[in-house]
Amino acid sequence: MNQVDVVKATTEAQNGDEIVRERIICHYKPYALNTVGHICKKYVSWSDEEASIGLLALNKAIDTYEESKGRTFLNYVYLLINRDLIDFFRKEKREQHLSLSAENELLLEKDQSLLEYERSIQTSNLVEEILELSEALKSYQIEFEELEKFSPKHNDTRENLLELAATFTDDVECVQQFLQKRQFPVTLFIKKTGYKLKTIERHRKYIVTLILLRLNPQWTQLSEFLQKGGNA
Structure with a gap:
């Protein structure tokens, strides 16, 4: 599914076509799961809570993607997954009463991971090859x-x-x-x-x-x- 196809499909999904939405989700599920694993730096299966966060972020990306903003759909999906996982980690850290410095260190690591991964997407065909x-x-x-x-x-x-x-x-x-x-x-x-x-x-x-x-x-x-x- 190239960028032109994605723009057309997300527009149809945003207009209420649930069949197209399911098609997009099915196509990009492996990408979403592997993005979660990359950010978390561990093996993640669909039974893990982090994977569910990634799938919800993918669905959210379908609803809110706008090509006019200048990002490819895959970069946008990555941004949403990264953001939602950071929120998840923040919540976990607060619940576990960990120090603010440890939280900031985690967020910095995730931000660096984001920059590295976006560069990889922009300079190679790795994502499409994975799919x-x-x-x-x-x-x-x-x-x-x-x-x-x-x-x-x-x-x-x-x-x-x-x-x-x-x-x-x-x-x-x-x-x-x-x-x-x-x-x-x-x-x-x-x-x-x-x-x-x-x-x-x-x-x-x-x-x-x-x-x-x-x-x-x-x-x-x-x-x-x-x-x-x-x-x-």
Whole structure:
């Protein structure tokens, strides 16, 4: 969904078209959740209160977005999520009777995070690549939000899985089955390469993601980001 499509869709939603509103929300939910995770600097699932705040901010953005203000829709969504999370953190801090200095330190950190992330949006196609990968993963019964949880923590493991994905995509038969059946052809791959079933099963979701990245070289920003183990 490009900027022109977003402007048209948000206008229709603001005029009462609830079907269009749901379409916008469905399309940008992965972006909202990953924005929340980026700001909170932790893994966030839809069961977390912070994720609900992000989703409400997305809905609020649909209601109040104006292209004439000079911001893209995604930057505006980020601003609202960031603002609402800061309000949430402030409330939590007050309830826990933490010091004002600690609160100010948190707010400063969030403001710096906002500047860094806006710069990233303005200089790359990372956001759209995330949305495209999210759609691709769904056909393999994988949610983009799961990736941080299942990403390997150690560099040597990550390197081994990158090598495994490269071996896989070099095999035409494996790739054909992968694309046609929308699943990892475990038996075929093990027979051809000797990789252990335990390794594949333990890291299947991350491996599928790496394979999709190799099969879609146009996702340059996202490929570098995920393979380094970064937070989306």
